[in-house]
Amino acid sequence: MVLSGTTFSSAVRFLQYExxxxxxxxxxVPLLEQKITSYQxxxxxxxxxxxxxxxxxxxSHVFRNAHSPEKLITSPHPSINTxxxxxxxxxxxxxxxxxxxxxxxxxxxKTWSQYEFQTFAQIKERVINLASGLVSVVESQIHGAPHPxxxxxxxxxxxxxxxxxxIADMACVYSNICSVAxxxxxxxxxxxxxxxxxxxxxxxxxxxxxxxxxSIKSRLPHLKIIILLNDFHNIEGLPKNIQKIANRExxxxxxxxxxxxxxxxxxxxxxxxxxPRTLKGPSPDDVFTLNFTSGTTGNHPKxxxxxxxxxxxxxxxxxxxxxxxxxxQQYYLSFLPLAHIYERLNLHMFTLKCxxxxxxxxxxxxxxxxxxxxxxPHFICGVPRIWNKLAAQLRTTTLEAPGDVGEISRKAYSxxxxxxxxxxxxxxxxxxxxxxxxxxxQVGFDRTATIASGAAPLxxxxxxxxxxxxxxxxxxxxGLTETCSGFxxxxxxxxxxxxxxxxAPNAEIxxxxxxxxxxxxxDSPDPRGEIMIRGPQVFRGYYKNEQETLNSFDADGWFxxxxxxxxxxxxxxFIVDRVKNMFKLAQGEYVAPERLEALYSSSSSLIxxxxxxxxxxxxxxxxxxxxxxxxxxxxxxHHFGIYVNPxxxxxxxxxxxxKDVRKAFLTKINDEARQAGVQGFEVPKNLALFLEPxxxxxxxxxxxxxxxxxxxxxxxxxxxxxLYKEGxxxxxxxxxxx
Numbered sequence: 001m002v003l004s005g006t007t008f009s010s011a012v013r014f015l016q017y018e019x020x021x022x023x024x025x026x027x028x029v030p031l032l033e034q035k036i037t038s039y040q041x042x043x044x045x046x047x048x049x050x051x052x053x054x055x056x057x058x059x060s061h062v063f064r065n066a067h068s069p070e071k072l073i074t075s076p077h078p079s080i081n082t083x084x085x086x087x088x089x090x091x092x093x094x095x096x097x098x099x100x101x102x103x104x105x106x107x108x109x110k111t112w113s114q115y116e117f118q119t120f121a122q123i124k125e126r127v128i129n130l131a132s133g134l135v136s137v138v139e140s141q142i143h144g145a146p147h148p149x150x151x152x153x154x155x156x157x158x159x160x161x162x163x164x165x166x167i168a169d170m171a172c173v174y175s176n177i178c179s180v181a182x183x184x185x186x187x188x189x190x191x192x193x194x195x196x197x198x199x200x201x202x203x204x205x206x207x208x209x210x211x212x213x214x215s216i217k218s219r220l221p222h223l224k225i226i227i228l229l230n231d232f233h234n235i236e237g238l239p240k241n242i243q244k245i246a247n248r249e250x251x252x253x254x255x256x257x258x259x260x261x262x263x264x265x266x267x268x269x270x271x272x273x274x275x276p277r278t279l280k281g282p283s284p285d286d287v288f289t290l291n292f293t294s295g296t297t298g299n300h301p302k303x304x305x306x307x308x309x310x311x312x313x314x315x316x317x318x319x320x321x322x323x324x325x326x327x328x329q330q331y332y333l334s335f336l337p338l339a340h341i342y343e344r345l346n347l348h349m350f351t352l353k354c355x356x357x358x359x360x361x362x363x364x365x366x367x368x369x370x371x372x373x374x375x376x377p378h379f380i381c382g383v384p385r386i387w388n389k390l391a392a393q394l395r396t397t398t399l400e401a402p403g404d405v406g407e408i409s410r411k412a413y414s415x416x417x418x419x420x421x422x423x424x425x426x427x428x429x430x431x432x433x434x435x436x437x438x439x440x441x442q443v444g445f446d447r448t449a450t451i452a453s454g455a456a457p458l459x460x461x462x463x464x465x466x467x468x469x470x471x472x473x474x475x476x477x478x479g480l481t482e483t484c485s486g487f488x489x490x491x492x493x494x495x496x497x498x499x500x501x502x503x504a505p506n507a508e509i510x511x512x513x514x515x516x517x518x519x520x521x522x523d524s525p526d527p528r529g530e531i532m533i534r535g536p537q538v539f540r541g542y543y544k545n546e547q548e549t550l551n552s553f554d555a556d557g558w559f560x561x562x563x564x565x566x567x568x569x570x571x572x573x574f575i576v577d578r579v580k581n582m583f584k585l586a587q588g589e590y591v592a593p594e595r596l597e598a599l600y601s602s603s604s605s606l607i608x609x610x611x612x613x614x615x616x617x618x619x620x621x622x623x624x625x626x627x628x629x630x631x632x633x634x635x636x637x638h639h640f641g642i643y644v645n646p647x648x649x650x651x652x653x654x655x656x657x658x659k660d661v662r663k664a665f666l667t668k669i670n671d672e673a674r675q676a677g678v679q680g681f682e683v684p685k686n687l688a689l690f691l692e693p694x695x696x697x698x699x700x701x702x703x704x705x706x707x708x709x710x711x712x713x714x715x716x717x718x719x720x721x722x723l724y725k726e727g728x729x730x731x732x733x734x735x736x737x738x
Contacts, residue, residue: 158181408434475501528576626693
């Protein structure tokens with residue numbers, strides 16, 4: 001079947017790939033019951049290899065994973081070819097295993113329960129009922145509505161992570177409807193743009209967003225059906241302002257007046273249960289989702305076309321793990337936005353791996369670590385801002401703590417780091433009982449074996465610290481929406497931290513020289529340039545945007561990622577920065593700000609957020625910095641003899657404008673950054689201090705907490721001009737005492 005808007009008249013070079021499965025897979029044994037050892041890290045063995053005679057002028061060799069250099073793997077197992085197969089394979093083996101869970105709110109005690117789960121069999125039953133109900137309501141409310149057996153159409157998602165969100169996503173999969181996810185924090189203009197571009201007749205939405213959708217319904221001609229992700233009979237735990245609008249009669253009347261039909265979630269499930277449909281399901285070539293980019297440049301987001309075959313290929317890297325038995329119930333916490341392909345694919349991966357997935361019960365800032373303690377996950381995925389913040393907090397309460405706690409922590413970390421560097425071992429019989437195990441228990445990581453970081457680079461220093469302090473493997477991955485999430489991830493046991501590991505067995509990459517930015521594939525010791533990728537997990541173009549699609553692929557089918565990378569002698573990928581992020585200073589030096597921001601964030605616990613900026617008219621950088629209150633309070637006391645309660649945020653803020661404080665702050669963070677390898681022209685010469693300068697609300701962060709550099713530059717335009725007008729801050733005369 002063809003989804004309108006996903007085919008192009010021009011000759012875009014989308015390559016076709018033959019079905020290839022891992023040669024170490026037994027096709028007659030279910031994937032969950034297999035152990036694949038041939039992919040494990042081996043010291044001194046290359047992780048990616050060069051294809052012979054593949055280099056051309058301006059381009060590096062083509063690199064493929066050393067595990068499968070002959071052919072690109074298109075699926076983890078012969079039985080896994082669509083997203084539907086992920087759930088089906090797990091239900092077949094472990095129908096009674098725990099699947100999706102949430103915490104319930106008790107109005108009587110005003111507390112949240114422990115996680116309560118439904119089994120995989122129960123989830124599949126709900127998925128099928130909802131899928132039948134969805135097809136029925138679309139047909140009953142829209143004259144001449146397309147039937148998903150004959151023509152795909154789009155259905156929207158607009159709300160935070162919940163069990164119902166994922167069930168609705170799978171209902172679309174089972175009925176072969178294309179899902180379109182809108183970020184929960186998406187602004188008015190972008191929401192309206194996506195809804196109209198995709199011509200969606202129906203949308204799953206949280207109660208909180210209903211008033212907004214009704215207010216712009218006159219400008220949404222195709223939207224006819226709103227299905228709540230909540231139920232009217234179960235609104236306990238929602239914010240009070242949302243509970244006030246959650247009145248069935250009132251909202252139904254307002255929806256009818258606006259020209260849409262409103263259902264709650266269980267109502268559509270009940271319709272499907274009463275009138276079951278024959279659901280054909282998808283093929284590998286059908287479109288699974290239109291996943292809109294998070295828009296770091298500030299322009300309209302682009303709709304990335306991802307097929308079921310793309311997702312099946314994208315799962316290949318996730319299979320290289322010991323098999324799970326029916327008694328090995330493991331847990332995962334979902335808190336990154338499901339509208340982002342990173343977390344979306346995480347949930348499908350953990351479905352395939354038979355994990356019990358719990359959903360965060362509120363916003364990340366206030367609920368994340370409470371939920372981590374409640375579910376005690378075995379595996380947890382995050383982004384650098386989360387891990388940098390956790391590392392800063394742990395450093396403050398351990399390495400930087402006064403007295404015996406600080407002394408023991410520094411000794412334990414020093415000894416564990418030596419072992420980590422020499423053997424890769426994150427556990428230690430001597431120091432874990434008195435240090436690491438206490439930290440793990442304190443933050444809810446006592447069962448955690450692995451944490452993963454994606455969306456942006458994480459500094460080597462923070463990787464080392466978190467691995468030692470928490471006793472976990474930390475895997476860093478790299479990918480884009482256009483590559484169906486990650487296509488590279490570091491290997492357990494690899495002593496070279498900071499890399500993104502090798503390219504996955506389902507893709508091939510090469511580098512393109514960027515002479516205007518000073519990067520060449522002939523650089524020594526490692527080639528550097530723009531990363532280009534080809535393979536079965538690469539997207540099928542931008543929705544209704546043929547020109548942008550053509551601009552993103554070359555004549556041989558290589559997709560331009562826009563990221564600068566280098567590949568070392570072992571075939572590991574290191575990310576340098578985004579091509580579009582880089583800028584030149586007046587003296588001609590090029591600056592890669594994302595790399596520097598990661599280094600500053602990891603080298604100083606004082607920093608919670610940082611935005612570095614510069615331009616070709618200035619000789620130095622300036623910084624917008626978010627301050628961590630607790631370390632800042634200690635800093636003030638140490639350098640100025642001032643005590644300010646770190647919980648007294650208004651009092652903390654009064655110190656931000658003091659020039660002597662800013663000078664000392666700048667000197668300290670620059671000294672720490674220089675120790676981490678920052679060069680002279682890369683250090684900022686002036687700064688402005690804030691509590692939280694970057695946020696979703698002011699448009700400077702994406703939903704995955706990545707900096708939106710152009711909007712941030714515009715938002716802080718006056719501040720940046722004032723910093724340059726003030727000029728470089730003088731060196732602190734007491735620097736030798738800092």
